[in-house]
Structures are given as C-alpha cells and as structure tokens.
Amino acid sequence: AQKITQTQPGMFVQEKEAVTLDCTYDTSDPSYGLFWYKQPSSGEMIFLIYQGSYDQQNATEGRYSLNFQKARKSANLVISASQLGDSAMYFCAMRETPSGTYKYIFGTGTRLKVLA
Amino acid sequence: NAGVTQTPKFQVLKTGQSMTLQCAQDMNHNSMYWYRQDPGMGLRLIYYSASEGTTDKGEVPNGYNVSRLNKREFSLRLESAAPSQTSVYFCASEGESNQPQHFGDGTRLSIL
Numbered sequence: 001a002q003k004i005t006q007t008q009p010g011m012f013v014q015e016k017e018a019v020t021l022d023c024t025y026d027t028s029d030p031s032y033g034l035f036w037y038k039q040p041s042s043g044e045m046i047f048l049i050y051q052g053s054y055d056q057q058n059a060t061e062g063r064y065s066l067n068f069q070k071a072r073k074s075a076n077l078v079i080s081a082s083q084l085g086d087s088a089m090y091f092c093a094m095r096e097t098p099s100g101t102y103k104y105i106f107g108t109g110t111r112l113k114v115l116a
Numbered sequence: 117n118a119g120v121t122q123t124p125k126f127q128v129l130k131t132g133q134s135m136t137l138q139c140a141q142d143m144n145h146n147s148m149y150w151y152r153q154d155p156g157m158g159l160r161l162i163y164y165s166a167s168e169g170t171t172d173k174g175e176v177p178n179g180y181n182v183s184r185l186n187k188r189e190f191s192l193r194l195e196s197a198a199p200s201q202t203s204v205y206f207c208a209s210e211g212e213s214n215q216p217q218h219f220g221d222g223t224r225l226s227i228l
Binding site for chain 1: 149151156157158159160161164174175204206208215216217218219221222
C-alpha cells in the first residue's frame with residue numbers, strides 16, 4: 001500500500017493566485033515528520049516546509065503553508081500568490097522512525113505549471 | 117558552503133561495467149542516504165547510513181552496495197550495471213531530527 005499519495009500528477013494555476021497540492025499519508029508510527037520539496041527543471045531538490053506529527057499549529061514559511069489534518073492523514077501544501085518561478089515538481093515526503101532510525105518515503109510528485 | 121557534493125554529474129556505462137558514485141557532506145551530519153529517481157516514481161531509497169560505520173537497506177537495494185567511508189563520505193557502487201539502473205541518483209544527508217534532508221545535485225546515469 002502507498003504510504004504517501006499525491007493524487008494530482010499535474011496542476012495549473014494562474015499567476016498571483018493560490019494553489020493547493022494534495023498529500024495523504026499512512027503510518028502507524030505516532031512520531032513522524034512531513035516534508036515538502038520543490039524540484040525545478042534544473043533537477044535539484046529544494047526543501048520548502050516541515051510539519052512534525054506533534055506540532056499543534058500548521059507550519060508556514062513565507063508563501064508556503066502546510067494544511068495539516070492529522071485525523072484525515074493529510075498534509076496539503078498551499079502556495080499563495082503563485083509566481084512563474086513556482087513552476088516545478090513538488091514532492092511530499094514522510095519520515096518515520098522505525099527502530100530508532102529514520103526512513104523517508106516520497107510521493108510520486110505533482111507537476112505545477114504557473115500561467116502568466 | 118558546499119553542502120552535499122556528488123560526483124560525477126553525468127555518466128554513461130555499458131551493461132556489466134562497474135562504477136562508484138561518490139558523495140560527501142561538510143555539515144557534520146550523522147545520517148546519509150542514497151536515492152534513485154525514475155520518471156513517475158518519485159524518489160526511492162536505496163541505502164542509508166544512520167551513523168559512521170552502519171548501513172541499512174532501503175526500498176530498492178538489489179544491485180547496489182554502499183560504503184560509509186567516514187562521517188563525511190557515503191559511496192554507492194554498482195558492481196555489474198544493468199539498463200534497469202538507468203536513473204538519476206541523489207545523495208542526501210540529515211542532521212537534527214526536525215531538520216530536512218539536504219540533497220546533492222544528483223548524478224544522471226545511463227546504462228546502455
């Protein structure tokens with residue numbers, strides 16, 4: 001079974017508008033972390049935002065926010081005021097801690113295209 | 117401020133050849149990781165090393181070996197390359213528990 005699911009292979013958004021990229025996860029570990037990364041066409045992986053499973057508030061980093069709904073096991077990324085430079089692949093990832101070591105699982109990604 | 121450095125950036129191999137991908141980090145991180153990225157499949161963990169002297173298998177370890185040479189360096193070896201190992205390989209390192217992984221720029225490997 002997929003542990004990280006990104007159901008939107010591709011998304012379009014108009015410049016300056018907000019967009020939500022979906023991510024659902026599955027884990028029985030009470031302590032876990034959720035991450036979003038951006039991969040532009042140049043290929044590097046850029047960290048955007050982190051949410052810990054015990055964090056009470058949704059994480060925010062500039063124009064990025066994470067809509068964390070623990071009971072629904074979802075961790076959607078919200079990008080406000082989209083810019084042309086936001087066009088990229090976006091990956092959701094979960095870190096579990098089985099046996100005290102960290103393991104990461106990545107989703108298959110969402111390709112976002114920002115339209116002028 | 118190098119972060120995570122991977123070499124080489126590109127490589128073409130013939131089936132059956134061997135090769136070692138190098139990775140070094142200068143952030144004094146304990147944990148290091150090797151991933152492969154294939155179209156439509158995101159990143160899949162090959163091997164990881166929680167600390168110097170330890171390595172563990174990830175999701176797709178078959179056909180690969182790793183060495184954690186010291187705290188800085190974590191290499192990935194393909195003993196007998198196969199076309200199915202054509203992929204982009206990323207090395208990453210991680211420090212504190214609530215910090216993200218830092219990725220290298222990737223190695224694009226083609227096996228003919």
